[in-house]
Each structure stands twice: as structure tokens, then as C-alpha cells.
Amino acid sequence: xxxxxxxxxxxxxxxxxxxxxxxxxxxxxxxxxxxxxxxxxxxxxxxxxxxxxxxxxxxxxxxxxxxxxxxxxxxxxxxxxxxxxxxxxxxxxxxxxxxxxxxxxxxxxxxxx
Amino acid sequence: xxxxxxxxxxxxxxxxxxxxxxxxxxxxxxxxxxxxxxxxxxxxxxxxxxxxxxxxxxxxxxxxxxxxxxxxxxxxxxxxxxxxxxxxxxxxxxxxxxxxxxxxxxxxxxxxx
Numbered sequence: 001x002x003x004x005x006x007x008x009x010x011x012x013x014x015x016x017x018x019x020x021x022x023x024x025x026x027x028x029x030x031x032x033x034x035x036x037x038x039x040x041x042x043x044x045x046x047x048x049x050x051x052x053x054x055x056x057x058x059x060x061x062x063x064x065x066x067x068x069x070x071x072x073x074x075x076x077x078x079x080x081x082x083x084x085x086x087x088x089x090x091x092x093x094x095x096x097x098x099x100x101x102x103x104x105x106x107x108x109x110x111x112x113x
Numbered sequence: 114x115x116x117x118x119x120x121x122x123x124x125x126x127x128x129x130x131x132x133x134x135x136x137x138x139x140x141x142x143x144x145x146x147x148x149x150x151x152x153x154x155x156x157x158x159x160x161x162x163x164x165x166x167x168x169x170x171x172x173x174x175x176x177x178x179x180x181x182x183x184x185x186x187x188x189x190x191x192x193x194x195x196x197x198x199x200x201x202x203x204x205x206x207x208x209x210x211x212x213x214x215x216x217x218x219x220x221x222x223x224x225x226x
Contacts, residue, residue, distance in 0.1 A: 006156070034213055044157070044202065044216040057211070093156050095214065102147070102214060104156035 002028050004096045006105025013084055013112055021079045021108045023094030028103075029074040030096035035067075038091045038107075050077045084112040116140045117205050119217035126224050132190040134220050136203035139184065143205040147214070148177060148188045150199045157202060161188070193224045 003026040013019050023033055031052050036044040048058045048069050056069035066088075068080040077096075081088055089112045094105040118137045126132045134148075144165040149157035163170040163177045163186070170177050176189045190197055200221045204214040 004156075032212065036216075041219075043218045046213055046215065049211055049213050091154065097212060101162070102159070104149075104158075106156045107154065109154055 002096075002098050002100050002103040004030075004094065004103045004105040006094050006108055008108060009106060010109040011111070013110070015085055015112055016083055018080055018082045019084055019110060021081075021092055021094070021110075023077045023079070023096065023105050025075045025096040025098065025103070028096075028098040028100070030077075030098050031074060032097045033071060033077040034095040034097070034102075035069060035077075035079050036093045036095065038093060040091075044093060047079075081110065084110070086112045088112050114139075115218075116143075117203060117215050117217040119203060119220050121220050122218070123221045123223070126193045126222065128195055128224055128226050129192045132188075132193045132197065132222055132224065134188040134190075134201050134203075134222065136186045136188075136217050137184060138186075138205050140205070140207065140215075141184070142207040143215075144208055145206045145212075146177070146179060146186050147204045147206075148175070149202045149204060149216075150197075151202060151219070152199055160201075190222075193222075195224050195226055197224050198222055 005024045033050045035047045048056045050056045050071040058064045071077040093107045147162040148160040151157045161175045179186045200219045203217045
């Protein structure tokens with residue numbers, strides 16, 4: 001079946017630094033990828049929709065200058081958390097939409113200290 | 114504005130009995146609904162889906178029912194097994210709105226032996 005690889009699975013960074021998270025569709029092409037954020041015991045909140053070769057569409061309340069999304073190819077989307085702060089600590093999950101539907105990555109636990 | 118709602122944060126069921134998880138939605142444009150199972154610090158795992166042209170879809174122990182007039186869907190698991198214990202999310206999408214998945218808050222299912 002379709003597989004989405006997300007890296008890193010966890011990362012700890014210092015406040016003020018930037019962190020990049022990668023999301024790759026391994027055996028299918030994904031024209032659209034989605035980025036979600038989940039706080040403990042809460043829902044998966046959609047942050048943005050990423051389309052290959054175009055600018056991402058951000059949900060209301062999501063700072064596009066803070067959460068930079070790049071979808072440079074049909075198999076790779078990246079989320080960069082810029083100038084991270086402790087409140088950015090969360091679980092980030094990507095999803096790729098292919099012909100078989102939606103496939104999720106395994107998530108990235110970001111801790112900003 | 115919570116477009117997808119799961120009003121029961123938790124559910125406890127005896128092994129072998131039926132588990133019924135409920136989900137309500139408000140957006141009449143939603144035309145595709147999915148159920149996911151999730152463990153902490155992992156990505157969601159797809160369980161079953163249903164298109165708005167159907168009112169029932171069955172896959173093994175899992176059955177999803179859709180009541181469009183009530184904007185309500187439910188997931189039935191029968192018989193329930195201890196391995197089913199996890200957080201279950203319903204999600205909905207509208208093709209005409211970019212196909213992004215909107216998630217409910219989740220219901221934590223505990224199946225006791």
C-alpha cells in the first residue's frame with residue numbers, strides 16, 4: 001500500500017532556531033500534501049494544504065511566515081518551523097493524497113527548549 | 114467553528130461486545146468521511162471510509178453508517194477486542210473545498226477483557 005515517510009520522528013531544538021520536517025510519499029505521487037498539528041489529547045488541526053509547484057494554502061490563524069511549507073516535487077513536502085519557541089512544541093503530522101486516498105506520516109514530536 | 118464533532122471523549126466496552134463511536138458534522142459540503150485509529154506519538158491509521166452516496170460501508174468487524182439528513186455518522190466495531198483500544202478520529206472532506214480532511218476531537222476507546 002501507499003507509504004508516507006516523515007522525518008525526523010522527534011527533534012529537540014533551542015528556542016530561536018529553525019527546524020525542518022520532511023514528508024515523502026515513497027511509492028506514489030502526491031500532488032497535494034497536508035500538514036497537521038496535534039496538541040496532547042486534542043484533535044489534529046489542519047495547518048496548511050501544500051500543492052506541488054505552488055504556494056501553500058494556510059488555514060486561518062496559522063502564521064505562514066513562521067511555518068514555511070515547500071512542495072518542490074510530487075513526492076516531497078517540507079515544513080520549516082522558523083524561530084521556534086516553546087509554544088511551538090507539538091506533534092506535527094503530514095498527509096499525502098494519492099489515487100488510493102489519504103496516507104499519513106508517522107508524525108514528528110517537536111520540543112523547543 | 115468545529116465542523117466535525119465527537120462529543121464523547123471516551124468510551125469503555127467489554128470485550129466481545131459492540132463499540133459504537135459517534136460523529137456529527139455541520140458542513141453540508143462534506144462528501145467523504147473516514148475513520149482513523151491513532152496511538153500516542155504515531156500517525157493515524159486508516160480504518161474505513163464512506164462516500165456521501167452511500168449510507169453504510171462494512172469491512173470485517175468495522176461498519177460505518179452515514180445519516181446525511183442528521184449529519185451524523187457512526188462507527189460500529191463488533192466484536193470489540195482489547196487490541197481495538199486506541200483513540201478514534203472521524204474526519205470529513207469536501208472535494209469542492211480542496212479535499213482537505215477536517216478531524217473531530219477523537220474518542221478514546223478502551224476495550225476491557
